[in-house]
Amino acid sequence: MAVTLLDTRVSPFGMRVRITLEEKGVTYEYSEQDLRNKGPMLLEMNPVYKKVPVLIHNGKPICESLIAVQYIDEVWNNKSPLLPSDPYQRAQSRFWADFVDNKVYFPGRKTWTKKGQELEAGKNGLIESLKLLEGELGDKPYFEGDKLGYVDVALIPFYSWFHGYETFGNFSIEAECPKLIAWCKRCMQNESVSKSLADPQEVYVFLMELRKKLGLE
Numbered sequence: 001m002a003v004t005l006l007d008t009r010v011s012p013f014g015m016r017v018r019i020t021l022e023e024k025g026v027t028y029e030y031s032e033q034d035l036r037n038k039g040p041m042l043l044e045m046n047p048v049y050k051k052v053p054v055l056i057h058n059g060k061p062i063c064e065s066l067i068a069v070q071y072i073d074e075v076w077n078n079k080s081p082l083l084p085s086d087p088y089q090r091a092q093s094r095f096w097a098d099f100v101d102n103k104v105y106f107p108g109r110k111t112w113t114k115k116g117q118e119l120e121a122g123k124n125g126l127i128e129s130l131k132l133l134e135g136e137l138g139d140k141p142y143f144e145g146d147k148l149g150y151v152d153v154a155l156i157p158f159y160s161w162f163h164g165y166e167t168f169g170n171f172s173i174e175a176e177c178p179k180l181i182a183w184c185k186r187c188m189q190n191e192s193v194s195k196s197l198a199d200p201q202e203v204y205v206f207l208m209e210l211r212k213k214l215g216l217e
């Protein structure tokens with residue numbers, strides 16, 4: 001079964017798919033995309049959003065990271081699933097993964113793209129969301145219990161973006177959410193995660209370039 005991933009190394013969404021492929025032991029071809037000059041393959045495989053990641057399985061594209069993660073979880077079902085088997089628990093997992101997209105990614109973006117009041121709103125919004133996630137994690141090692149699961153995969157890529165958020169926003173996530181950072185470190189003990197996450201410094205350099213283009217540097 002031929003698998004290709006169209007991706008960019010620093011994409012938190014791409015990291016989700018990479019972690020899942022690693023978790024399931026799927027061998028795949030990795031194809032780094034230039035998002036400033038999108039190639040014909042990306043435009044053909046994701047004509048609607050024209051974004052990475054795109055998982056291509058036997059020539060057919062699966063777009064949107066969380067959908068790709070669920071697809072891999074269903075197709076490579078020889079390994080233990082990321083999503084819980086109970087329908088209610090599964091719905092809860094999907095709820096929190098969706099929350100990450102709406103309430104972590106968007107305020108996080110403001111920490112490196114905005115100034116003044118908008119930057120403050122981004123920082124406050126991000127911390128509020130991370131505290132809610134900390135509450136949901138509780139005393140469990142991982143969101144879905146004692147092993148890496150769907151919500152962990154949805155959230156952990158942002159750990160490699162935290163350094164950028166903190167540096168440009170001038171605040172400390174660990175000071176506000178120590179239990180969440182302990183969870184990040186626990187996730188990093190999984191090879192699937194440590195292999196898939198971009199180096200925080202690489203993300204920082206990437207964000208610095210974008211800030212220069214936005215006239216913020």
Ligand SMILES: N[C@@H](CCC(=O)N[C@@H](CS)C(=O)NCC(=O)O)C(=O)O
Nearest residue numbers: 011012013035051052053064065066
């Ligand atoms: N909701 C999408 C988000 C994907 C996304 O925003 N990808 C970014 C890279 S991190 C992208 O391809 N941006 C290119 C563009 O917007 O033109 C997912 O979960 O896959």
